[in-house]
Amino acid sequence: MLLTKANYFANELGHEADVKMSWISRFKVRYCIGKIQKAGETAGVNMQSVNEWTEGKLKDILNRYEASDIYNADETGLFWQMLPEKSLGFIGKEYHGGKQAKTRITVLVAANMDGSDKLPLFVIGKSKNPRAYKNVKKLPVKYTNNKKAWMTGVLFESWLNKLNSKRRLSGRKIAMVVDNCTAHPQVELTNV
Structure with missing residues (x-):
């Protein structure tokens, strides 16, 4: 054209x-x-509201906490069976792709602002008892499951409640900053 x-x-x-x-x-x-790849949903964001929140309310809240007491948590999807779309290969040889595997797990990652405390990963899979964990006595992550391997409000609230009651906080009060997602319900806790 x-x-x-x-x-x-x-x-x-x-x-x-x-x-x-x-x-x-x-x-x-x-x-x-x-060539570009579009990502995210910035077109649907009201930047004036974002600026008012980050420069006003959020700043006021975070000013009450030390950097070691400000945490951020977010989920990411890990498509652990998916092959990369681009790779190296021999010129002249044909390479055909098939349907990509969409098997996924969701991983919740959380740490504090100064990086001194990284919370254990919270992994959500589809299987209640994955075969790969058959002879594993203890996982280095917290694992749970649901039908779609997605974060839900119930799972997130349960994770927050466990964090709130852990000795890890030892009476500290922390601020947990998360994105605006339906799986992140607003809850009132004593330490978080």
């Missing part, structure tokens, strides 16, 4: 030369045009 339009404008402006793909390549480099 770009090549067709460039030829149209060249003819309209009185240029006789036929525009080639090399011109398009140089045009893209000149104006920093390339």
Whole structure:
């Protein structure tokens, strides 16, 4: 389309030369045009509300805590059977992809602001008793399961309640900063 339009404008402006793909390549480099991948939902965010929250209310709340008492938690999906989309290979040999495996687990990661305390990972899978854990006596993570391997409000609240009652906090009061997600219900706790 770009090549067709460039030829149209060249003819309209009185240029006789036929525009080639090399011109398009140089045009893209000149104006920093390339392949991109859209991510996130920034189009749906009201930036004025975000600025009011971060510069007002959030700042007031966090000013009451030391950096070691401000925690952040977020979930990420780990597609542990999925192969990378791009890789290295031999030129001239054909490589065919199949349907990508979408087997996933969800991992909740949390740490404090100064990095001195990283909470144990909270992993959510589909299997109640995964075969891989058959002879494992103790996992280095907290593991639970549900049908879709997603975080739910009940699981998140249970995780927060356990954190609230742990000796790890030893009477400290902490601020837990999380994103605006339906799985993150607002709860009132004594230490969190």
